[in-house]
Amino acid sequence: MYRRYAFACAYLACYLVTEAVYVLLNPSAQAALTAWASTNVTNVEHEPTGSMVLSAFVEPGYFVVWPVLIALALFGANRALGNVRTALICVAGQVIGTVVSEGIVAYRVDAGQLPVADRYLVDVGPSYVVVSAIVIAVVCGTWLARAAAALDFAVLVFGGHIFSGLGHLDVSAVGHLTALVTAAAGVTLVLTRGRPVPAAAGGTAGAAPPGGSLAPAKNSITATPER
Numbered sequence: 420m421y422r423r424y425a426f427a428c429a430y431l432a433c434y435l436v437t438e439a440v441y442v443l444l445n446p447s448a449q450a451a452l453t454a455w456a457s458t459n460v461t462n463v464e465h466e467p468t469g470s471m472v473l474s475a476f477v478e479p480g481y482f483v484v485w486p487v488l489i490a491l492a493l494f495g496a497n498r499a500l501g502n503v504r505t506a507l508i509c510v511a512g513q514v515i516g517t518v519v520s521e522g523i524v525a526y527r528v529d530a531g532q533l534p535v536a537d538r539y540l541v542d543v544g545p546s547y548v549v550v551s552a553i554v555i556a557v558v559c560g561t562w563l564a565r566a567a568a569a570l571d572f573a574v575l576v577f578g579g580h581i582f583s584g585l586g587h588l589d590v591s592a593v594g595h596l597t598a599l600v601t602a603a604a605g606v607t608l609v610l611t612r613g614r615p616v617p618a619a620a621g622g623t624a625g626a627a628p629p630g631g632s633l634a635p636a637k638n639s640i641t642a643t644p645e646r
Contacts, residue, residue, distance in 0.1 A: 426502040426509075427493035434489060434545060437476035453479060453543060458517045460525045460538040475513055478544040488549055491571045495564025496555035500609060505555060508605035512551030516598035517542070520590045527588070542590060546581060547598040554602035559610075 421428055441449060455462070456473035463470065478485050497505045521542070527533040549571065556568035575581045575595075585592035 424494055424497045424502075426506045427490070427497040430493060430509075430548070431486060431489050434476050435486060437473075438478070438482055438485075441477060441479070442482065449479065453477060453541060454539075456543050457540070458521060458542045459540045460521050460528065463517065463521050464525075471514060471517060474517075474543045475545050475548050485545060488571055488574065489545060491567040492549045492552035492556060495560040495567055496552040498561070498564060499559035500555055500606075504605075504609055505552065508555060508602050508609075509548045509551045511605055512598035512602045513547045515601045516547040516550075516594040519597040520594035523588055523593060524590050540590060542594075546575065546579070547594060550575065550581070550595055550598045551602035551605075554599060555606055558603075558606050 441452060444452065455466075456470055456477045458470045458474045493505070493509075496509075499505075500508070524533065524537055524540070528535060528537055553568045553572050553575075556564040557572075560568065581595040582592045583589065585596060
């Protein structure tokens with residue numbers, strides 16, 4: 420089970436450990452950790468790797484809710500596409516969602532549309548990863564995984580208001596929409612590459628070539644979830 424759901428288990432475990440450490444810190448240390456982990460414009464420009472990684476595991480507040488939301492999305496996604504593909508799509512959602520949303524903030528600050536203080540916004544949490552996993556589970560998962568992902572998405576939309584302020588290019592709303600679109604593109608790419616190669620024009624499906632035996636085409640691809 421742990422090998423099959425390695426990515427989901429590892430991500431959830433890292434999140435729980437990080438949150439346990441966060442709770443044990445004093446308020447000033449918590450603020451310092453959050454500021455360092457935040458994927459705001461300043462941190463992305465000067466320390467992108469550390470903030471990109473740590474921000475996905477830091478979420479002040481809602482310590483009971485987020486592990487449940489993570490589990491509902493990631494385990495269904497992990498079962499559907501395997502460890503590597505699920506990890507790549509979730510990481511892409513986190514990175515691209517951050518770059519696009521914070522890139523818009525940087526542009527608007529430079530253009531004088533936003534105050535300079537917006538370069539230091541607090542932008543942390545696992546929601547970009549969770550949204551990406553929800554897309555995987557809804558498109559590729561079992562009926563149970565799809566139901567869990569749909570519940571997850573409803574909680575994030577109606578309870579977390581993840582798309583609130585999209586019309587005003589709010590950084591969180593733009594980031595979530597970008598993560599969703601990125602994950603959809605990643606899933607589409609995986610499914611497209613997993614389709615069998617069509618038979619050559621004029622050929623007959625299942626027919627053996629003259630003088631040869633019937634064998635699988637060398638370039639045929641079978642979509643098999645990773646274990």
